[in-house]
Amino acid sequence: MDTIAHASPHSHEAHAAEKRPWLFTRPTAKTGLVSWLTTVDHKRVGLMYGFSALFFFLVGGFEALLIRIQLAVPNNTFLQHQTYNELFTMHATTMIFLAVMPLSAAFFNYIMPLQIGARDVAFPRLNGFAFWVFLAGAIILNVGWFIRSSAPDIGWFGYAPLTSKAYSNQFAGDISTDLWVMGLQILGVSSVIGSLNFIVTIINLRAPGMTMMRLPVFTWMTLITAFLIILSFPAITIALVELMMDRNFDTGFFEISKGGLPILWQHLFWVFGHPEVYILILPAMGIISEILPTFARKPLFGYPIVVFSGASIGFLGFGVWSHHMFTTGMGAVATAAFSLATMAIAVPTGVKIFNWIGTLWNGHLKMTTPMMFALGFIWMFMIGGFSGVMHAAAPADAQQQDSYFVVAHFHYVLIGGSVFALLAGIHYWFPLIFGRKVSEFWGKLSFWVIFVGFNVTFFPMHFLGLNGMPRRTAVYDGNMGWNTPNFIATVGAFILGIGIAIYFAVMIYTYFKGTNAGRDPWDGRTLEWAIPNPPPEYNFAVTPTVHARDAFWYEKHHTDEITKEKVRHALAESAHGGIHMPSPSWFPLFTAIGMLIGSLFLANHNYTGAICGGVLTLLGAYLWAFEGPGGYHMHAEPEGSAKDSYTKH
C-alpha cells in the first residue's frame, strides 16, 4: 500500500479540469472511511466480505453455544422455548447466508482475479454494490433481535404453514417472519449480482494464455458456484415472493384454507436449497485443490477430472432436491429416482477425493497449518459424505429424517468440510493479503483444538440421532438415554469455541506483530503469488502472459524468458497510457441504502415507505448509470511503488 502518498495532489487538479457536475465528482480518497465506503477495488471488497463474514461467524457460533448449554442436561430451563426456536433458526440462517457464503465470496473477490491475472473484476462498481446489499440483508435478518418482534423463529427452511400469519404472529405486528423473508430476498439479490460479475470476469478477463483448462481449480470452482447461484436463487426468490404475497396481500399460495399446497414451498425451497449445499462446498473444494498441490510439491493429480467432477456435482445438484422430502409421500417412482440421483453424486465427489489422495501420493509433504486443515477437511468431509450416502437410501432416511443423525451429517460436511477449508484458506492466503506469516506452533495448536472439539461435539450426535433424538427440541426427558452424549457434545462445543478463539487471537496477533512473510512464502504455483504482498492496488505491474497450467511455477522456472517478455509488455502498456484503474463511486452504497430502507418498510407492511425506498434505489441506479464507469491511469514502478497520473478519461 505504498501508493497512498502519491494520490491527492494530482487528483484534485485533474478533477477540476474535468468539469463534471458536483454530483458526479468521483471520490479520490485512498485511505480512511470514505475510501472504504466508495471502494471498487476487488481486494478491499473481498476484505469487507471477509470481516463481515467472520463477525457473523462469531455471532452464529455464540448462538450455537447457547443452544448447546440448553441441551447440556435434560429438562433444562436455561432458555425459553421461544428463544430456543429463534436461536436455531438464526444459527442456521447466519452460518449459511452470513458466514460461509460471504466468506467464500471474500475469497472469490480477493483471490480469483489475482489467479486469472486480472486487475479487477468486470464490473467494479457492481462488485461494491453486491457487498453493500449483502450487508443490508444481514442487517435486516438480525434487526429482529433489537425490536419487540424478536428474531425469526420458523427454522432456516421456513416450512409452510409455520410461516403463515396464523402460526408465526405471536402478537399483532409481529414482523419477525417478514424480516426473514426480506432479509433472504436481499441476500439473494447480492449473491446473484456478485455471481454474474464473477462469471463475466472469469470468462472475459483472463490474462493472455490463460485458457479455460489452465484456470486454477479454485477459479473453476468459483465459476461453477457462480452458475449454481444464478440458476438456483431464482427458485427461492419466487418462493419468498409468494410467501410475501401471502403475508402482505392475503393470497393463497401456501394457505391450505384457500386451496394452497404447503408442499409447493418445500419443492421450491429445496430446488434452491440443494444446489445451495454445493454452493457452500464447491469453493471449499477449490481451496483444498490449491493447498494440497502447493504443500505436496506436485501438480494437482488429474486436473481435468477434478474440474469435470466439480461441474458434474454442480449439474447433478439440480436433480436431487426431493431427497430432503422422502418422508412427504411423493410416490415410489419419484422417491427411487431421487434416491438414485443422490447416490450418483457420490461418484464425482469420490473422484475428487481420490484425486486429492493422488496429489498427496509420493509428494514431499510440508506439514504446515493450512495443510493440516486441508488434510482434516478430506477426512472429516468423507465422514459427512458417508452419512450422506446413508440418507440417500430412502428407507434409511425415513428413520434418520429430522433426527440428530441429520444434524451430525450436515455439520460434518459444513464444518468438517466448508469451514475447515475456509480456515485453511485464511491461513494459506494470510501472508499474501497482509504480508505476515502466522506462527506455525499457534496455528497447529488451534487446528488440533478445533479438530478435537469438532469431533467431540458432533460425533456423539450420530448416536443420539439413531437413538431417536429429534432435532429442534428445546428439552428432552432424562430417561431417554440421551443424557451422556448430549453432555459430551456440549463439552465439545466449548472446546471448539476455544479452538476458534485461539485461531482468531493468533490471526489478530499476527496482523499486528507477525513476522514479515516475504514474497511467495509457500513457494506457490498460481499467479496470485507472483505479486508483492500485500498486493498493490493494480495487482500486476505488467499483465502476465500464461504459458502453463501452474502459471507462476512456470515463471519461476523460466526466469529469463519471462523477464524479457515482461519488459516488452511493460513498454507496450505504458505506451497505451499506463495501468487503467476504475474510479471509486458513492452510488453502490447509495443504491444499497435505498434497498435497505425499502425492505425494512416493506417488512413492516408500510407501503409508502417501501415505495420511497424503491424510488431511492431507482434514483441511485440512474445516477450510477449517468455517472459512467470513469477511470484513471497509474504508472507502476518496478517493485510495488507506483505513481498516479490521473489522466483524464
Place this chain on the structure above:
Amino acid sequence: MSHAGTIDHHHDATTSTGIPNKKLFMWAFLASDCMFFGALISTHLIYRLHSPPGSPVVSKIFSIELTSFSTFILLMSSLLMALAVNSLQKGLVKSTRHNLLGTIFFGLIFLGCQVYEFNHFVHEKDLTLSNSIFGSTFYTLTGTHGCHVAIGVLWLVLMYVRSFKPADPSRPWLARAFVHFFLFVITTVAGMATVLGLVHALHEHEPLVEFAGHNLLAIGTTIVGLTLLTWFGFSRQPVEFGEANAIDVESMGLYWHFVDIVWIVIFTVVYLLEYL
C-alpha cells in the same frame, strides 16, 4: 458521431472471448431470469392441475381478443427494438431515438392493456388477488411479467434521455436530463390515465364532453407534457451518444426480447391452454 462502420459490433478485442462484458452479463442474467419465470409458471400450472373446488371458470374470465392484440403489440415492439440497435450500430442517433420511442410506445400500449385487463377482471369478473388461488397465481405471474416490461420501459426512457447528453462536457445537462426524465414519466402516467378514462367512457356510453370534464387534469397534463417533450426532442447540439453506445442498446434489447419471449410462453400456457 459520424464515423459509421468503424466499430466492430461483433467482437470486442479487450475481452478474452471477444464477447463484450455487458452482453455476456446480460446473457447470464437472462439465464437466471429463465429460472425465475420457470418457478412462477410452474406454480401457476401446478395450481391449475390441483385447483380447489369452487375455482372460477377461467375461459369465461379471459378476453382472448384483447390479450391477442396486446401480444401482437409486444411482438412488434421487439421489431422496433431490433431496429433501434441496428440504427445505432450504423451511428444513426436520430433514427435510434425514433425507434426507441416506438418501442416505448408499444410497451406502454401493452402495459395499458394489462392495467385495463386487471381492472376489468377485478370489477367485472370478481377475480381478485385473494379470493381464489387462480387469482393469486394469475395476478402474481402476469403482474411480475408486467413489472419486467415496466422496468424495460423505464430503461428505454433513460436511454432516450441519455441520448441528449451534450458532447461538450462543460455544458450543464444533469438538471435538464432530470426534468426531461420526470416530464416523460408524468406525461406517460397522465396519458395512460386519459386513454383508460376514454375507454371507460366509451364503454359506459358517456358523452365525450362529460369525459373531458371529468379528466381535465389528465388531458391537460398529457397535452402540455407531449408539447414539452417534443420541444425537448428538438435538440440541435452535438451529443455524446453514438455508435460506441450500441452495446448498451443491444444489451437492453436482449432484455426486451427476453421479456417478450417469456410473454409468448405465458400467453400460450396461461391463456391459450384454457381454450383447449
